[in-house]
Amino acid sequence: MSEANPGQSMRAEIDEQPRIFADLLAGTDIAAVAATIAQRKPRFALLAARGSSDHAALYAKYLIEVLLQLPTGLVSPSTTTLYGAQPDLSDVLLLTVSQSGGSPDLIEVTDSARRRGATTVAITNTPGSTLNSTAELAVDIRAGQEQAVAATKTYSATLLALYLLIDAVRGGTGQDAAALPDLARRTLDESSDAVAEAVHRYRFAGRLVTTARGYSLATALEAALKLAETSYLPARAYSGADLLHGPVAAVDAETAVLAVSGEGKGGAAMRDVLDAVRERGADVCTLGSGPAAAHHIPVPACAEELAPVLEILPVQRLALRLAVARGGDPDRPRGLSKVTRTR
Template identity: 35%
Template structure:
């Protein structure tokens, strides 16, 4: 949630700040602002609305400076107004701050500062930080004043701050991501690597309690207590071109189209030469011997991917459950015989990190399945498996879902072979043959898509239902989530057998039912669809062309005939296209759906 950018260099860096904010806008787009040091003091420019509104404002004002900070906001404390936009300044205007996270003791600090004569102009929790910084500046140098201000805070934060007359940015992290970009003659700070990837791919990840002082020619990192620390740099393998639209109207469409590439990357080198089992460098045979149960923790789309992994493990005889990370509390038994798999695209999802922390404190073995090297989840779990999907900018997850499912399929097979001495499939070679053909099958769905026609046919419906059974169920609920995220239309996903236990009362001729079938135990799902059809609901089959569901369907979203455990991923591509075309026809902000942001870093 929210995006931070800072640039530290000798020449004018305003364009780099604004460019970074444009690339971070998926993290929040309620308001935006920058502050720069131009030799005559701090110049602050901010406004409610999109980054484009800020760009227009900056161009009109002529703001310039080599050292600056910027922010694009997703509102937590206070509505999206000019006053609530970051950067925030203190009473004298000599300090400017941008902040991600939540300051839990902001109300007490605000009362204390008000009693000391400070006046506040916003509703945000962030505004206490520059006031604290200024108060401590009265008796300390800027670095020590910043440390003391940070020590006053309870909660989560990634902070970048500037002081008038100082050629430096002061930074701190606790529970919210912050990464340093290193180039030959300039530095960057950001909440996400894509903010500066076109300028440098060398990065240093801040860890909790790190404090940084970044000057044009120097970086000093230390703990909050002032002890110097060394953080090694890494090279990010993402291509800077992946963070652009590449000629597409929307990032989401580009990322749907890019799935065959991300899937190929996720599969490459991860299947044994015999083609019968996973070959994961991170997890050689025997890694998970002794595991008695597996618990997945995840949120949103990642939770739906986790449901996929759960079912594969259960098929192999391994006890597995998927928990919504926000509900993973002390009532759930977890011990040293438990493997806890945290599934998180960004590796920074606050609820998932909290669940991961609980698992670690209970001595469970932990694995992070994530897209981002250097993320908090990757660094705090015992091990990490990267999905290799590349950067995803659209708020609605697309290519990362399919890549998560593939990674979890490989991991689940490895775990089941180690823990139960058998896998989810009687013929694993057939599964892996189909897996290696999956990227080509995705391409064929994209080449011959029918989703736009179906979207047009059912535009204006009262509600949209998605049903499935077995491995089609997580695809159904993911399809419904994608639809509601970007169309703002009422969509619900159900286990097919549950339709008659209440939801059938909502079915009308204006409620299309999208029925996902995979070719594995589909008889009852077809019956469930027919039950809705007899009540007048249009049935849309999402299936291979020769499936019998097409005999009772009013419309069809076809997918190639492949292994039943992979049909769902091809169906998912069709449902993503359905959501995309429907949202486009409704004129929705597809890449920036209302009230949502890409990386949910607050609980």
């Protein structure tokens, strides 16, 4: 990458996403994994992940609880890696989400869960990874090698792979996702001017709050991470409900608020949140296909449970352009590497 063209890799990888979605939709391996899960009829599900993958796991939590009606929890890896907890996981489904498949704590959690009776599934972008060989089953998100440190195409591909897996477990065919490649192209094309305006507004922002409800909470969390790691912008993400339970008191005219509000129940539940932050004088930008503020980044409408796959695309463009405008290189954020090894 040339220093004269900062963000070159991130830009190219953002633009790849419509094609990656089409490749995922054309694949057949997810159906076989889903059939095994459905046959075993797990009594509840657990999700293990770190970083951006943790936000994808939260999205999967909503999918599993709503579409499969299974109670679902997010694993705290340190209960296994640091404290040695060994609960009985018979008849439990464990999905471990890791783009690299190389995080030692997630490998240890998956190995431990498999030995204690769980059906273990690795969701990765690295078919030959240690995580894939540790888990009983594996799903390849098929995004191809990612050069930029900030995850873009691997994050959205993970979301879509998780949707297709969970939809297939309930007997679906992924039909609602068929239009996503075209909708992704529209999203990238139609949001460009609004993203440019957001860059202009936030270039000198001192702090940012991102917020959403329902499925889109994953988008708010990922947006805060992307903006913090590429632009070094202090950003905090809140569920809209949690924001109203106290943190809204810190919102004022010096606060930028990025509110994700799509169509459906989650977006409708954001109306009170938008009213509250407006009343406190915040600089509000909405993103999505639902309730809109004066400054709005549009996203085409789709099934509510698929909206996060599209919503994240203009967020990634915003992170890229804002980082460059603030004098950074989002391909090489300071102090970060592609694989973070924790235990």
